Amino acid sequence: MHYKAFMIKYAEIGTKGKNRYIFEDILCKNINRKLKSLGAFHIRKEQGRIFVEALSAYDYEDVVTALTKVFGIVGICPIVIEEDTAFETIRDRVIEYVDNAYDRKNFTFKVDTRRNDKTYPMTSMEVNAELGHYLLEAYDKLAVDVHEPQEIIHVEIRKVVYIYSITIPGPGGLPVGTNGKAMALLSGGIDSPVAAYMIAKRGVEIEAVYFHAPPFTSERAKQKVVDLACLVADYAGAIRLHVVNFADIQMAIYDNCPHEELTIIMKRYMVKIAEELAKKNDCQCTVTGESIGQVSSQTVYSLSVINEVSTMPVFRPCIGMDKQEIVDISEKIGTYETSIQPYEDCCTTFVAKHPVTKPILSAIEKSERKLEGMIEPMFEKAVETAETIMCRYK
């Protein structure tokens, strides 16, 4: 370990005008929370950037990996901070820095100096030229290219000196907690965790709901959803998962409604329950993993009939994506392996062989009227007895 600090770059937050400090404070808080278990760190804001300084020993790889999962960060620069601003010291540090940062010293470079302290005895140009000279002297395979350098060695002379050149890309997005709260419907499949991840990326806090139907779905299927929520929590922060027992409602629909309409009616009740839980938990929207045309209940006709019951915005970030594109994201965020475990809902019992693909709202509503009187108490019970599980990344 040769870096004692990281400089965190963030982009979009800078455009948020007067609210900027709120965004920055939340980002600092999120970074702090993420690094808490990895060592002691001091996190401070300074002129549009955040500095993370290690106060204890830490594992470099672990910290970088953790930071690449904090939304709002666009770049992570391992940085050397030197308190002595004398040129000779800067020179030694820069030579040492290049030695540590690059395995092979055979690239083109330029030195880019910023001088905050205008009383400094040398101009920026002079510092650039001098440092370039000493670096060429120290490493004979280096070459200067001021127009298109492969590497730019940044040297900032303030009260202290900052030396950095490498930027590790961050996840982008906005800090979670700056944009309200969403109730995500998690199924245990590939799409819904990706959808939750994408909404979290825009700064939205995530709660989640899973519909459990014992004995038709197994304890393992539920555990799989808990595992998925824990994985998404690596990015989104801790997720409160509400597990709703949906068996009674499913059976009532099965007993009273046309079989080919089952999935549509079931989904309408899922959305209603999700909204009820969303309201109870101060969420402003719901999130689903739907993608147009993927299955019969995701045709535009089906989506519009299901959507009819919602009063909140329903965000469907996967809506225009192909399956492979969704799979690619799930592999990137690490949920794929869990999603494809074969415990997917044993609800096949409730799936018709030929479900409707062009449901008609009036017909669905007519079928639902057969449930009147019996479904209301079931609905209330489902909401009231929902089990809450706190899902944190392990």
Add this chain to the structure above:
Amino acid sequence: MEAYFDNAATTVVFPEVREFVLRLMCEDYGNPSSLHMKGVNAGSYIKKAKEIISKELKCEPKEIIFTSGGTESNNMALIGAALANRRTGNKIITTAVEHASVSSCTRFLADMGFEIVVIGTDAHGVVNKEELLQAVDEDTILVSVMYVNNEIGSVMPIEEIGKGIKEKNSSTLFHVDAIQAFGKMHIYPKRLNIDMMSVSGHKLHGPKGVGMLFVKNGTKLKPIIYGGGQQNGMRSGTENVPGIAGFGKAVEIVYKNLDRNIEWMRKLKARLSKGLLEIENVYDNSGDAPHISSFSFIGVRSEVLLHALEERGVYVSAGSACSSNKQSVSNVLTAVKMPKEQLESTLRFSFSEYNTEEQVDYTIDVIKEILPVLRRYVRKK
């Protein structure tokens, strides 16, 4: 009420065994290879366990090799015997209803160039003995047949097969996977012409992570794990002393009351069958083993019924696990040519001496209560 009917999956550890294992871990924790007293002490527990087991098998203590469990025993027998005898012949005969720890090995050996002959069973899951013996020839180096099938409890005619093999080719080795049989019947491998026999500890109230392979004196077998040369070089690695000692202790206890326990399990098995067959469209697929029952409950998927039973404290196994993604159908149930609707609705109930008649009656009542409800919620055509 809780009723654990999944004893073919694993069993609860005897209290005496638990205490014994714990004591060894705390006090006699030496490495049997160490030259000092702690090592010698540890070694004596292994010796004792071998004595107990060899007495029950009527074999010599040195014919027992301890392993990490049934899977390793089967791997050692199949791969070790194939490698050691490849100059003698190339043919290996097995059955269509073996456990994955045998069938995966034979698939691996097929990839290595061995000829694998798989013999089918009759409708009760018993291997076609004549067909099997017909296949034994000059080129056959190994025959591997399980004693008791783990899914339906069919019992293979091991004695006749052993005799038949040796009559056709005296140098063909006979391996028996007795993981579901040991501790449920008296087995004397030498009288049955068995050259190698696999046993697992945790199926008979011993600890997990320990098993053994009986290897008859003079059997040509190559080790599959190499290292410090423990157990005469046949199975390197520091011996799992507490596990082995606990395994020995469990065998001692099981065989002390074996006849009484067999009778008890048979009684429970018959009681369950009588009760469940009163329900319409329930089939009993069970073989002759005292502790394994298999039933099909037409019209309900096994996994759904399993979870419904679990909610009421009854623990069983599904004959075939399936999900909406993947239909993984049991090769055993397929081999006995079970119709699809029967195959998808099969549950295994397996007993131990700890089960009671009350548990059986409770289970029958629960099934009678929930089956009609679950049968209503089938996938409509």
